[in-house]
Amino acid sequence: MASVTMTVNGKTVTATIDPRTLLSSFLREHLRLTGTHVGCDTSQCGACVVHVDGRAIKSCTALAVSLDGAHVTTIEGLASDGHLHPMQEAFREHHGLQCGFCTPGMIMSAVDIVNRKGAMLDEHTIREELEGNICRCTGYHNIVKAVAAGAQAMAATKVAAE
Amino acid sequence: MSATGIGAPVRRTEDFRFITGKGQYTDDINRAGQAHAYFLRSPHAHADIVKIDTSKAKAMDGVIAILTGDDLAADKIGGLICGWMIHNKDGSPMRAGGHPALAQGKVRYVGDHVAVIIAETYQQAKDAAEAVDVTYKTLPAAADIDSALKKGAPVIHDVAPDNTVFNWHLGDKAATDAAFAKAKHVTKLDLINNRLVPNPMEPRAAVGDFDAGTGVFTLYTTSQNPHVARLVLSAFIGIAPEHKLRVIAPDVGGGFGSKIFIYAEETVCVWAAKKVGRPVKWTSDRTEAFLSDAHGRDHVTHAEMALDDKGRILGLRVNTKANLGAYLSTFSSSVPTYLYAPLLSGQYNIPAIYCEVDAVYTNTAPVDAYRGAGRPEATFVIERLVEVAARERGEDPALFRRKNFVTQFPHQTPVIMAYDVGNYSASLDKAMDMADVKNFGKRKKESERHGKLRGLGYSAYIEACGIAPSQAVGSLGAGVGLWESAEVRVNPVGTVEVLTGSHSHGQGHETTFAQLVSDRLGIPLDQVSIVHGDTDKVQFGMGTYGSRSGAVGMSAIAQAIDKVIAKGKKVAAYALEASEGDIDFKDGRFSVKGTDKSLAFGEVALQAYIAHKFSGQQLEPGLKETAFYDPTNFTFPAGVHICEVEIDPDTGVTRIDRWTAVDDFGVVINPMIVEGQVHGGIAQGVGQALLEGAHYNKDGQLVTASYMDYTMPRADDLPSFAVGMTSTPCPSNPLGIKGCGEAGAIAAPPAVINAITDALGHENISMPATPQRVWQAVQQSQRKLAAE
Numbered sequence: 001m002a003s004v005t006m007t008v009n010g011k012t013v014t015a016t017i018d019p020r021t022l023l024s025s026f027l028r029e030h031l032r033l034t035g036t037h038v039g040c041d042t043s044q045c046g047a048c049v050v051h052v053d054g055r056a057i058k059s060c061t062a063l064a065v066s067l068d069g070a071h072v073t074t075i076e077g078l079a080s081d082g083h084l085h086p087m088q089e090a091f092r093e094h095h096g097l098q099c100g101f102c103t104p105g106m107i108m109s110a111v112d113i114v115n116r117k118g119a120m121l122d123e124h125t126i127r128e129e130l131e132g133n134i135c136r137c138t139g140y141h142n143i144v145k146a147v148a149a150g151a152q153a154m155a156a157t158k159v160a161a162e
Numbered sequence: 163m164s165a166t167g168i169g170a171p172v173r174r175t176e177d178f179r180f181i182t183g184k185g186q187y188t189d190d191i192n193r194a195g196q197a198h199a200y201f202l203r204s205p206h207a208h209a210d211i212v213k214i215d216t217s218k219a220k221a222m223d224g225v226i227a228i229l230t231g232d233d234l235a236a237d238k239i240g241g242l243i244c245g246w247m248i249h250n251k252d253g254s255p256m257r258a259g260g261h262p263a264l265a266q267g268k269v270r271y272v273g274d275h276v277a278v279i280i281a282e283t284y285q286q287a288k289d290a291a292e293a294v295d296v297t298y299k300t301l302p303a304a305a306d307i308d309s310a311l312k313k314g315a316p317v318i319h320d321v322a323p324d325n326t327v328f329n330w331h332l333g334d335k336a337a338t339d340a341a342f343a344k345a346k347h348v349t350k351l352d353l354i355n356n357r358l359v360p361n362p363m364e365p366r367a368a369v370g371d372f373d374a375g376t377g378v379f380t381l382y383t384t385s386q387n388p389h390v391a392r393l394v395l396s397a398f399i400g401i402a403p404e405h406k407l408r409v410i411a412p413d414v415g416g417g418f419g420s421k422i423f424i425y426a427e428e429t430v431c432v433w434a435a436k437k438v439g440r441p442v443k444w445t446s447d448r449t450e451a452f453l454s455d456a457h458g459r460d461h462v463t464h465a466e467m468a469l470d471d472k473g474r475i476l477g478l479r480v481n482t483k484a485n486l487g488a489y490l491s492t493f494s495s496s497v498p499t500y501l502y503a504p505l506l507s508g509q510y511n512i513p514a515i516y517c518e519v520d521a522v523y524t525n526t527a528p529v530d531a532y533r534g535a536g537r538p539e540a541t542f543v544i545e546r547l548v549e550v551a552a553r554e555r556g557e558d559p560a561l562f563r564r565k566n567f568v569t570q571f572p573h574q575t576p577v578i579m580a581y582d583v584g585n586y587s588a589s590l591d592k593a594m595d596m597a598d599v600k601n602f603g604k605r606k607k608e609s610e611r612h613g614k615l616r617g618l619g620y621s622a623y624i625e626a627c628g629i630a631p632s633q634a635v636g637s638l639g640a641g642v643g644l645w646e647s648a649e650v651r652v653n654p655v656g657t658v659e660v661l662t663g664s665h666s667h668g669q670g671h672e673t674t675f676a677q678l679v680s681d682r683l684g685i686p687l688d689q690v691s692i693v694h695g696d697t698d699k700v701q702f703g704m705g706t707y708g709s710r711s712g713a714v715g716m717s718a719i720a721q722a723i724d725k726v727i728a729k730g731k732k733v734a735a736y737a738l739e740a741s742e743g744d745i746d747f748k749d750g751r752f753s754v755k756g757t758d759k760s761l762a763f764g765e766v767a768l769q770a771y772i773a774h775k776f777s778g779q780q781l782e783p784g785l786k787e788t789a790f791y792d793p794t795n796f797t798f799p800a801g802v803h804i805c806e807v808e809i810d811p812d813t814g815v816t817r818i819d820r821w822t823a824v825d826d827f828g829v830v831i832n833p834m835i836v837e838g839q840v841h842g843g844i845a846q847g848v849g850q851a852l853l854e855g856a857h858y859n860k861d862g863q864l865v866t867a868s869y870m871d872y873t874m875p876r877a878d879d880l881p882s883f884a885v886g887m888t889s890t891p892c893p894s895n896p897l898g899i900k901g902c903g904e905a906g907a908i909a910a911p912p913a914v915i916n917a918i919t920d921a922l923g924h925e926n927i928s929m930p931a932t933p934q935r936v937w938q939a940v941q942q943s944q945r946k947l948a949a950e
């Protein structure tokens with residue numbers, strides 16, 4: 001067993017865990033943050049994407065013990081002060097989800113894409129950047145629209161805040 | 163149209179929980195004291211089990227129990243069933259081999275269930291599984307249709323010594339032979355409908371629980387139809403009588419057919435919960451999903467079309483071999499038969515059709531319904547045939563189709579179906595317009611200038627949805643009726659709960675069903691909640707598949723609403739001191755004709771519950787009505803999809819340049835959701851046509867058992883889609899709905915392949931049309947050109 005301490009959605013958590021515990025299992029089973037999903041066992045589907053120190057990673061591919069001291073944000077931590085994140089709003093507004101299983105990972109990846117690539121995203125870029133997230137329901141059409149709109153909304157909120 | 167009523171693109175009410183990570187999927191559910199199950203699966207495609215030695219594994223840390231087929235048998239737990247009886251040509255019943263939830267003496271495919279290990283943690287169960295010592299005597303395997311039908315092939319089930327489940331046929335053979343005898347031209351095609359793995363993103367999962375105090379079992383499970391699961395687990399498998407078994411299907415992360423079926427793992431979890439005295443949880447990993455979820459398609463077909471000298475279709479002859487895998491899954495026998503052959507007439511006037519289907523056992527995972535189920539296979543046959551027939555005659559494929567379209571309704575096909583309504587030319591016109599077909603030649607030239615090949619392909623599909631009239635399916639062998647139930651509960655304050663037997667796993671019922679209620683009762687959307695997926699709450703239901711929840715499920719709700727309004731009028735009559743016949747209900751108010759006396763819906767609800775104004779006797783207090791709706795016919799959504807591809811001859815990569823879909827779904831409740839269903843369906847159909855293929859090697863090992871090997875469509879494999887609609891309201895249900903869930907998956911594969919073959923100039927390509935296959939086909943085109 002090993003001890004790990006990290007900040008998850010702004011709260012510090014410490015736990016003693018089996019060293020082979022993946023971050024995805026740590027979040028889901030130890031912290032009961034079940035918004036992070038597991039859709040595969042080969043690091044392909046992206047249902048498990050969370051942010052670690054501000055960058056998107058596949059939580060099924062990281063050992064929790066390797067993230068001692070890290071700041072982790074999951075889908076549950078994306079909204080702030082009761083306000084949905086603009087990307088969450090965009091997914092709802094543009095019908096970017098059906099069964100909702102891929103959605104937390106999609107939204108976390110989408111926010112990361114905007115963080116890396118800026119708000120002016122063309123369709124081609126969005127589709128390429130979503131390579132690591134599989135959705136079986138939507139055919140991606142509305143996800144692409146949602147990401148484009150969410151990116152602009154993120155930029156607008158930032159401007160408003162400044 | 164109100165902002166939230168029928169026809170409005172209302173944003174989904176269920177989305178809030180999904181976008182905030184608050185969805186409750188089966189794997190998110192944990193019961194106090196739960197143990198974890200891991201299934202030991204067969205590594206062999208075909209083997210006798212000589213011995214299972216669990217002694218070492220049982221002694222390992224955390225292990226609670228290891229159970230095998232013998233334990234199931236000792237508890238008299240029955241095998242899994244196939245609920246649709248098909249009869250052979252000679253009238254004898256199909257040959258269904260036994261399907262124990264845990265193997266008894268023999269394993270028949272890689273992934274077959276040998277034992278379950280239950281431990282304190284999942285890891286402990288998994289570790290212990292490796293210590294279970296199974297002695298197998300391996301047998302030769304038959305991993306595909308040809309090997310299973312070969313003389314001397316290994317026998318998979320003793321009841322079927324030739325590995326044939328059934329030899330079935332439909333249609334008039336003599337009339338079809340006569341049509342071919344007088345044909346001026348016959349088009350022939352050999353087609354493979356590739357095997358697919360459904361792959362909903364949420365893997366299957368189950369939590370079984372047993373309350374020793376009440377004797378009630380509870381199963382939380384990833385099901386599209388929890389009541390059917392309860393019925394089968396009770397009446398056939400024998401877990402417990404229905405009133406002692408509760409099945410809950412909470413949020414379910416996609417199904418596409420694969421979560422209709424009653425599988426071994428769910429059965430074992432609920433049974434084992436009593437056996438070990440602890441809740442038992444199992445969650446599939448993706449590899450297990452590939453190995454043991456029911457697969458889809460897998461047909462080999464030879465088809466012929468007879469034409470007269472004017473290019474009119476005279477007849478159709480189809481011979482199909484369908485791989486059903488190692489066991490008959492819950493509805494597998496219906497897929498290559500009654501969900502397939504009755505759709506072979508497509509949108510066309512075809513006087514004579516004869517179809518023969520041989521269903522075959524192989525040492526592979528069971529094959530059952532996957533989005534479209536039989537109808538995509540039929541559409542692939544007919545839409546490839548008409549395209550090739552047009553090309554062989556040198557006719558424009560659109561004109562050829564139009565000439566042969568059914569134009570008079572109702573239309574009785576020679577294969578059971580009676581099309582009630584449609585306007586096929588309207589969809590074709592609109593699609594051609596939206597796809598800018600008239601400038602295709604220019605675009606093709608432009609591609610050629612860049613060294614690319616461009617092709618355009620049509621698919622004019624029809625499907626039978628709104629599944630299904632109970633008497634009709636009963637006469638065809640279904641073991642169940644396919645009606646739907648609804649209960650509309652009005653609370654004293656006028657808010658409404660609708661309990662439905664439909665099950666939403668991505669379709670957005672919580673929104674669309676509420677739109678119907680809002681529309682009919684004139685109350686705001688947020689005063690309606692939709693309850694589904696729990697057999698303790700909803701009395702009964704047949705679940706969601708076959709694009710049935712709008713046409714059948716919502717029709718049941720509409721009928722229950724009508725009863726609520728009728729009773730509301732009675733209550734209002736007392737409350738307003740008027741006669742019942744003088745009460746009108748409109749826009750959420752009950753009013754007395756010709757007066758300004760009226761009460762809002764909520765006020766009447768309150769009157770119904772306080773019952774102060776009733777004279778007693780005649781009227782019961784309360785406001786709650788139920789309805790069971792059994793459709794009078796299938797519904798027939800139809801449309802035209804046009805795919806335009808550009809192929810790079812150097813790499814064989816096919817890029818879909820534009821996709822146009824025009825569908826006639828009858829009345830549409832929420833166009834935003836309907837379009838989403840179309841997008842998702844197209845993506846799955848394009849996946850089948852270009853990317854996906856489940857492949858077993860000749861030893862029966864599934865070599866495509868992960869996302870590294872099985873190509874799922876990703877965002878950059880697909881274009882955005884142009885989606886349009888036409889509408890001929892369905893006369894066979896009170897709402898005029900036809901259903902939209904499967905259309906894209908049905909329409910897409912032939913549209914893609916017709917486009918690719920148009921670009922190639924020959925018909926020799928099979929699905930999935932991977933870059934390698936397309937590249938090879940381009941070489942063939944170039945050889946052909948050089949020879950000419």
Ligand code: FES
Nearest residue numbers: 039044045046060
């Ligand atoms: S669960 Fe992490 S990528 Fe699939």
Ligand code: FES
Nearest residue numbers: 098102135136137
């Ligand atoms: S919404 Fe179901 S997998 Fe994406």
